[in-house]
Amino acid sequence: MITGVNTATVWVLDQDSAKAFFTDKLGLEVRADVPFGEGVRWVTVGAEGQPEVQITLMVPGPPMMDHESAQQLTSLLERGVLIGCTFTVEDCRAAFADLSARGVTFLQEPQPRPWGVSATLRDESGTVHEILQPHRGE
Template identity: 60%
Template sequence: MIKAFGIATIWCLDQDSAKEFFVGRLGLEERADLPMGEGGMRWVTVGAKGQPDVQLTLMVPGPPSLDPESAERLRALIAKGVLGAGVFITDDCQAEYERLSAKGVTFVQEPQKRPYGVEAIFRDDSGNWYSLNEPFDRVDQGRP
């Protein structure tokens, strides 16, 4: 029986840079940074403070998880910025947008009301895009 969802993969172009982005800019916490066998592979995970049961693993495309051709194609898609990697939930999208913008996070969409809440879209340092979402159950309906 499946009990929970625990780890999602974020494909990145550089693990050190990705770790700095997620920890230093977004404010997530480092959970692990361990060597994995030969060839310099590492197991790097981060997660939101207060949510210990969910982690993001920051992986560079390549063996053993991908063959060289697939890894190269995936790196090209990451660099092109066409991969969406998920949704981060916040209590105040506008305030978080301002905080993250001040830390150098690149937004491709400022906060806007949507049918499900207030949403802004940002990119990580590899080019993946994410939704920053304040669900309607947390939104003051009177706010623009």
């Protein structure tokens, strides 16, 4: 029986710039940055108050996939059509202002939704993420 989520993957074009984006701009902390085979690194980040969940920043390619699949995934990244994570925030409008000041590119300003107030942003590899202020009690 599944008891929770430990690691989610966000595909990136460059681990160094992705690590800087997720830590310097989004405010996540580095959990790991270690060699993971020849020319591959295991880089993970996560929210300070949620140690049980981490995001691995992976570049498409071996050993995770073959060359052709890596090229296809890289093409999708470059086109900006992949969806990444939803990050919870206490105040979406305040987080939007803070992240905008840090240079984060938003595709949509905070909007009321049935599930809360959310805004969408694009990371430096082209993946779209959401910041969400969930409705209280949900």
